[in-house]
Amino acid sequence: MAEKPTKNTPMLYPWHHFVLLPAALILAGYGIRRYLDVAGHDDETARLWFTVMALAVVGLGVLVMLRQHYALRLQDRLLRLEVRQRYFELTGQRLQPLEAQLTLKQILSLRFAGDAELPALVQAAIKENLSPKDIQARIQDFQFDHLRV
Secondary structure (H helix, E strand, C coil), rough: CCCCCCCCCCCEEEEEHHHHHHHHHHHHHHHHHHHHHCCCCCCCCHHHHHHHHHHHHHHHHHHHHHHHHHHHHHHHHHHHHHHHHHHHHHHHCCCCCCCCCCCCCHHHHHCCCCCCCCCHHHHHHHHHCHHHHHHHHHCCCCCCCCCCC
C-alpha cells in the first residue's frame, strides 16, 4: 500500500523552474554583458549581440508572465469551489457528482446565475449540454464578476 504524504510540498514545474527560467536568466545576463562590450559600434557583431540580448530579455519576460497562467488556474479552482458552495447552500446536495457531466467553462458560466436560477440551470446545462454562451443567455438575474483578472 502506498504511503500517504505527511506534509504539503511545493509544486514545481521542472521545465519552467529548472530548465527554461535559469537558461533564460543566463542567456539574458550573458547577452547583455556581451552587448555592452560592443555597444556603440556599427558592425555585424554589435547587431548580433543586440539581437541575442533582445530575444533573451523577451524570452525571460514571457517566462515571468507565465506566472499569470498559474494565477488564472488558481482562480478557476476558486470559482469552481464557489459554484459548489452556492449549489450546496441552495439545494443541500453536493455539486461534485454532477461535475463530471459539466465542462469547466460551463461551471465558470454558471457562476453568473442568481441563486434562484442556479439549480435549474445546472440541470439544464447537463441535460441539454448547453454551451457557456447558451448558459449565460438563459440567465435572468446576471451576477457580474468584476474581480476576475
